[in-house]
Amino acid sequence: MNQAFVNDLGIYIRAGYPIVTIVSSEEDRTRELVEEMLRQEKEAGRARKLFVWTISRGLVDARDRPASKEDTRPPERALAFVARCGEEALFLFKDFHPYLKDASPGAALLIRQLRDLVPEMKGSRRTLLWLSPLLQIPPELQKDVTVVDLPLPAESEYRQVVEQAMAQARANPAATVALDEDAIDAIVKACRGLTRSEAENALYKAVVSRHGLTGKDVRSILDEKEQIIRKSGILEYTAAVEDFSGVGGLGQLKRWLKQRNEGFSQKARDFGLPNPRGVMLVGVPGCGKSLCAKAVASEWQKPLLKFDLGRVFAGLVGESEERMRRALSVAENVAPCVLWIDEMEKGLAGIGGAGDSGVATRVFGTLLTWMEEKTQPVFVVATANNIDLLPPELLRKGRMDEIFFVGLPAARDRADILMIHLARRQRAPADFDIPAVVHATEGFSGAELEEVVVDALYEAYSSSGRTLKTEHLLGSAREIIPLSRSRSRDIETLRQWAAIHCRMAAESGEQENDPGSAANRRARALDI
Numbered sequence: 001m002n003q004a005f006v007n008d009l010g011i012y013i014r015a016g017y018p019i020v021t022i023v024s025s026e027e028d029r030t031r032e033l034v035e036e037m038l039r040q041e042k043e044a045g046r047a048r049k050l051f052v053w054t055i056s057r058g059l060v061d062a063r064d065r066p067a068s069k070e071d072t073r074p075p076e077r078a079l080a081f082v083a084r085c086g087e088e089a090l091f092l093f094k095d096f097h098p099y100l101k102d103a104s105p106g107a108a109l110l111i112r113q114l115r116d117l118v119p120e121m122k123g124s125r126r127t128l129l130w131l132s133p134l135l136q137i138p139p140e141l142q143k144d145v146t147v148v149d150l151p152l153p154a155e156s157e158y159r160q161v162v163e164q165a166m167a168q169a170r171a172n173p174a175a176t177v178a179l180d181e182d183a184i185d186a187i188v189k190a191c192r193g194l195t196r197s198e199a200e201n202a203l204y205k206a207v208v209s210r211h212g213l214t215g216k217d218v219r220s221i222l223d224e225k226e227q228i229i230r231k232s233g234i235l236e237y238t239a240a241v242e243d244f245s246g247v248g249g250l251g252q253l254k255r256w257l258k259q260r261n262e263g264f265s266q267k268a269r270d271f272g273l274p275n276p277r278g279v280m281l282v283g284v285p286g287c288g289k290s291l292c293a294k295a296v297a298s299e300w301q302k303p304l305l306k307f308d309l310g311r312v313f314a315g316l317v318g319e320s321e322e323r324m325r326r327a328l329s330v331a332e333n334v335a336p337c338v339l340w341i342d343e344m345e346k347g348l349a350g351i352g353g354a355g356d357s358g359v360a361t362r363v364f365g366t367l368l369t370w371m372e373e374k375t376q377p378v379f380v381v382a383t384a385n386n387i388d389l390l391p392p393e394l395l396r397k398g399r400m401d402e403i404f405f406v407g408l409p410a411a412r413d414r415a416d417i418l419m420i421h422l423a424r425r426q427r428a429p430a431d432f433d434i435p436a437v438v439h440a441t442e443g444f445s446g447a448e449l450e451e452v453v454v455d456a457l458y459e460a461y462s463s464s465g466r467t468l469k470t471e472h473l474l475g476s477a478r479e480i481i482p483l484s485r486s487r488s489r490d491i492e493t494l495r496q497w498a499a500i501h502c503r504m505a506a507e508s509g510e511q512e513n514d515p516g517s518a519a520n521r522r523a524r525a526l527d528i
Contacts, residue, residue, distance in 0.1 A: 002151060006037045009148060013037070013090065014046070017146050018128065019114070019123040025133035025197050026151035027094060033150070034129065035062070036094060039427070042045045046124060048174030053078050059491055071133070075099045076106060079113045088125035097136040098520045111140050118144045135322070137233040152333065156198055156297070158191040159184070165203035169213050170403065183215035190221040191490050193333035198224055225334045234327040236306040238340070243298045247291055248446065249421050251507035253281075253404050257292075258416055260401070264336055276401055277371065278339075278380030280394075281405030283493055284500060285483065286447030289383040290342055292406070296381060297338040305331055306340045309347025312363055320359050324366045328374075336377035345389035364391065371399040376505025388498055404505040405498035407485055408445060408491070414438045417446050418473075421453040433470040444483035452476045460524040 012020050031052070038050055050062045058072035059081055072078045075096065082091050114128075121127065130145075137145050153161075162184055169175040176370050179187070191199045202224035211430060229237040244254050260276040262268060281289040297304035313320045331339050334496040341347070347511055348364055371380060380400070384390055395403060409417060415438050419429040441449060454473035465471075484491055498504075 002033060002154060003158070005148075005150060006033055006040070010037045010041065012146055012148065013127045014041075016122050016125075016127075016200045018118045019130065019141070019145045020127060021130040021132065021135065021137065021147050022150055023132065023135050026150060026197065029153075029196050030131055030150055030428055031092070032144060034090065038090065043456055045191055045219060047088075050155075051089055051091050053091065053093045053096075062109055075110055075117050076113060079110065079117065081112070082126070082128065083117055083120065090127050090129055090130060092129045093336070094131050096242050097132045097134060098132050098138070098146070100138050100141075104503060107138070108275065111138055114141060115144075120447065135209070152170075152193065152198050153199070155192070155193075156460060157196060158188045158194075159200045161191070161196060162187055162203065162390050163469065165200070165207060166213055169207045172207075172211075174211055176214070178212070178214045180215075186215060186218055187221065190218045193228070193335065194221070194224060211431045225303065228330060228334060229303075234308065234311045234323055236308065238294065238297075238304045238306045242291065242295050244295050246424075247288055247295050248417035249409050250288060250292065250406065250505045252503065253292065253406070253505035256402065256404075256503075257299070258398070260379070264300075275375075275377045276379050276399050280344075280400045280403040281381065281383045281406050282390075282403065282494075282498065283385070283505070284408055284494065285385050286445035287408060288446045289405045290340075291446070293338070293340040293342070293381040295377075295385065297340075300338065300379075302379075303334055303337040304340060305334070306342065307339055308332070309341065309344070312347075313359065318352060320363050321366060324363045328367070328370050331378050332376040337379070339378050339380045341380065341382040343385060344394075345384045345386050348389070348391065348394075354440070355461065358445075367400065368393055386493065387501075405495075405496065405502035407498070408443060408507060409449070411438050412443075414441055414444065414449060415450045418453065421450050425453065425457065427468055436470060437473045440474050441482075444477070444480070444482045445484075448480055448482050451480060455479070 009020070009022075022030055033051065038048065041047065051059050051067050052062075052064075053059045054074070055073060055075070059067035059078050061067055062227045063474045066072075068081055070077060070081070071082050078093070084150065098104065099110055104110075111365060117128070135147060137147075149424065162179075166177050167177065169177045187203075191202075194202065199221070203213070203217070206220040209220075226237045229235045244257075247254070257279070260279075263273050263276045281292060289461060294304060312323045312327065331337060348360070382400070395402075415434050418434060418437055418441075422432065437452070441452060444452070450471060451477075455476040457468060459472045460466060460468040
């Protein structure tokens with residue numbers, strides 16, 4: 001039971017607020033909390049009735065009996081009943097917001113009825129409660145409506161859901177319940193971010209599919225979280241299967257990220273450390289920025305949410321801002337997680353420009369405010385290729401923990417990347433002249449090095465022997481024209497900017513005079 005919500009709602013109602021909007025999709029839980037508030041009021045000698053309205057049934061009392069002999073399903077008739085009702089009561093209207101939209105035929109009449117009702121209700125111990133999963137208030141009523149968000153269940157409520165699922169499983173002789181206190185705690189923490197109904201569905205699914213409940217059923221709850229992300233329509237759940245061992249070079253960035261992973265624990269809070277906020281990765285295309293975003297989620301064993309800013313913008317006035325708020329809310333609900341915003345400068349293009357009607361600026365402002373004030377452990381990994389398109393407000397401290405420059409890999413890093421891609425394709429790096437390929441690929445990005453291996457494999461596959469050799473890799477390297485040659489001026493400009501504004505993602509000592517010897521030692525030591 002969320003007693004804080006009950007207390008806050010009771011204060012608004014006793015203070016005579018005429019209309020209170022409760023933003024939540026949990027209708028049953030909201031009604032339970034409203035009834036608990038009324039029960040506490042009754043014990044204090046301030047009893048009042050409860051009427052509930054839906055478009056399908058009209059107004060009914062607390063026992064689901066019709067409140068009037070007239071048909072109160074039409075919204076205007078329901079409001080007319082409220083206006084003439086002389087009893088002290090709460091009127092809980094479910095999904096009333098669609099009838100107040102400009103496109104709704106009777107919206108003007110309903111808004112006028114409500115504006116007439118407001119002064120009458122202020123001193124009458126009658127209150128309208130609107131329950132809706134969306135926050136949509138007509139401009140004419142914004143001064144008269146108070147908004148209350150129903151928070152997600154606390155850990156104590158999730159624990160009750162787990163205990164109920166355990167009791168149901170024990171009632172089945174064929175079911176097995178093997179949960180110690182640590183396993184229960186793990187399941188309760190995994191439930192964070194789910195509504196009570198979603199948590200119940202995930203646990204009962206585990207009971208049915210696995211014939212019981214065990215500590216392994218945390219996976220079922222994480223699957224339910226994945227469904228939440230997919231249903232948002234803006235965020236995309238991305239499977240992160242590659243950890244830092246699959247990322248060549250970038251030693252300073254890897255070490256920095258490993259330190260930040262320790263900052264999510266309660267021990268870090270007790271030590272005085274805040275939750276890590278995020279990191280901005282800027283640099284040359286194809287050098288591993290997106291790969292790092294995937295790797296950090298896998299290394300930290302946290303969900304990876306890809307945020308496509310382009311999906312936020314919609315055609316209706318105010319909808320883009322609402323979609324942004326909803327996406328950020330979903331990310332917070334499934335926290336702790338990693339939120340990946342790829343090629344951020346493209347999603348923010350047009351801010352403040354001649355074609356900006358103000359929507360892009362407001363959406364960007366919402367994102368900036370959230371990045372600075374968020375309290376949930378959502379670690380943002382933003383990547384960008386063109387720093388000229390990044391607003392300066394985004395780059396200041398307080399929104400991102402750090403900005404790293406991911407440049408072209410040095411010789412030793414190229415050796416690492418080549419060996420990773422060869423090993424991934426079941427080839428032993430020690431069988432190749434890695435130093436020669438490293439020398440031939442100077443100025444290549446990580447993506448171009450991967451293409452060297454893939455292109456060489458095609459050459460080997462089409463040859464008579466079908467054996468990949470160093471000659472195939474060298475031939476492929478000669479054919480590929482890297483970005484460092486075709487876009488040399490742009491890359492040099494980016495390097496000059498990064499030298500002033502960024503930390504280097506690569507180790508300071510990764511440039512060395514004899515890359516071949518280091519690569520050979522790595523190749524011989526690598527056990528494929």
